[in-house]
Amino acid sequence: MCTGKCSRFVGLSLLPMAFISMIANLLLMFPNGETKWTNHIATQVWLMAGLLGSGLFMLCPSCNAIRAGGKGCCGEGCCGNRCRMLRSTISSIFGGLGSFYCVIVSATALADGPMCFSSKEDNWGYHMKNLNESYLVNKDVWDDCVQPPKIVLWHIVLFSIQLGIGALQFILCASQLINSLLGIMCGDCRKDDKNKG
Structure with a gap:
């Protein structure tokens, strides 16, 4: 594949991923689409890995x-x-x-779990963090988080989206790095393709 065509493909792939990641991060700030829980949001949400790392930082490489x-x-x-x-x-x-920043923050967020109000401990905190078995595979403990409602599923889905997008963006940036180095050394083959046609 021509280095120019490959660059265009990578750039056009990174652009929508950046916007999806930004939207996922914004949704994490408003659990269940409500503003009343903003005082009780996980630290990883405030690190804005989806908004900055896989979002705004990705617009420059994409363009x-x-x-x-x-x-x-x-x-x-x-x-x-x-x-x-x-x-x-x-x-x-x-x-x-x-x-890479987005992947690290999202993976940490998935490991720690959401901040929520626990019916068992009667306080706000990271109640999924120190369980014997991971909350990701034990859905029974999800009901312990009563506020915000269904926060565990909200947390898992949106941080999983950020994690997946961040990992895919990292692979595409690495491939574009190799592709652009080849483009610097060898030039763009599209002129040769036109001459053949």
């Missing part, structure tokens, strides 16, 4: 990868699109760090 898939900076073929590929290399490193 640069899409631009690297366009015509070269001096017109068609002059520098083989090497200038844009160089920018894409740098922004791919930046995006990889953001997605």
Whole structure:
């Protein structure tokens, strides 16, 4: 596959993922879509890994990868699109760090569980954190969290989305890093494809 076409594919894949991750993080701030629980939100939500790491940090690598898939900076073929590929290399490193941040925060959030009001302990806290068996496989303990309602499922689904997107973005940024390095060394093959046709 041509380095330019590959860059465009990666950029167009990263862009919607960034918006989905931002939406997931915003939803985590309002459990069940209600504003009355904002005083009792897990620390990992306030770290904004989905909004920043896999969201805003990913817009730069995405746009640069899409631009690297366009015509070269001096017109068609002059520098083989090497200038844009160089920018894409740098922004791919930046995006990889953001997605890695999102993966770490989301994995920690899934391990700790949500902050909730426990009917057993009669207080707010991370009641799923120190259980003998992981709350992820033992659904019976979910009912211990009475407020916000169904917070455990809300927490698992949205942080799982962020975790999955962050991991996929990390892989795409790594592949774009390799692709753009090849583009810097070898140029863009699309001019050759046009000459053949």
